[in-house]
Amino acid sequence: MDRVMAFKALVGSHNYNLADENSDKDYKMFVLPTFEDLYKGKMYSKQTIGETEDLDVHDIRKVVNLFYKSNINFIEVLFTNELHVNGALNSAQKDLIDRLFLMKDDIVRINLPYLFNACGGMYKQKMSLLHKGTEGTQHLVDKYGYDTKQALHAYRVLDFIVRFADTDFQDFKKAITYNEKEREFMMEIKGGFFDIKSFTNFITFYHDAKFKQLKDKYHSFEPNEKVKEEIESIIMELVRISIQK
DSSP: OOOEEEEEEEETHHHHTOOOTTOOEEEEEEEEOOHHHHHHTOOOEEEEEOSSEEEEEEEGGGHHHHHHTTOHHHHGGGGOSOEEEOTTSOHHHHHHHHHHHHTHHHHTTTTHHHHHHHHHHHHHHHHHTTTOOOTTTHHHHHHHSSOHHHHHHHHHHHHHHHHHHHTTTOOHHHHHOOOHHHHHHHHHHHTTOSOHHHHHHHHHHHIIIIIGGGHHHHHTSOOOHHHHHHHHHHHHHHHHHHHHO
């Protein structure tokens, strides 16, 4: 049985002003579970890689834990430049999705210690992949000696933590979006401006001097269980209406 889309959001480089002529558009889509999904305890997910668009599909019930664990790759859907809500949903369902998006500033602060830790973990993962080119980035390894796209992502997640703290955790959109001057430096990283030794020295210094110094600030906040409960309530009602229809 086909699952019904709740909403689809643009994410990735096109959402940060970091896209170039070779950048695909990345979307995350959240779908409503079927009765069978609920009965069997399934959480649907599927990835589709296209010529110009990549689509990452998930059961909407996942957002509760994804938001609570402050996964930046999912939180950013709340600050998308391109949102598509399923027009076939009824008014009550659309209102619930609106409520979820109206909570976005509270959701990004739901678990600041986890946000810090998650970005630190993503940084380590990206660094571990510098010499392991993918089908789409092997040409970068061949040309520059390392995967400059992974290098860009490694720096971006550290830089986000610094930029978000600079807004006193008030402006997530500003923290993920780069103006033209900032974009120029980011594109230099992706374009192989640094050799591997210079990049490693630079990113290690940035990690230790900037990112690491913010640990206590992020960890001084407690997770917001009330916001989590409200997200759960919205998603549960959205699913209930869907099943009853």
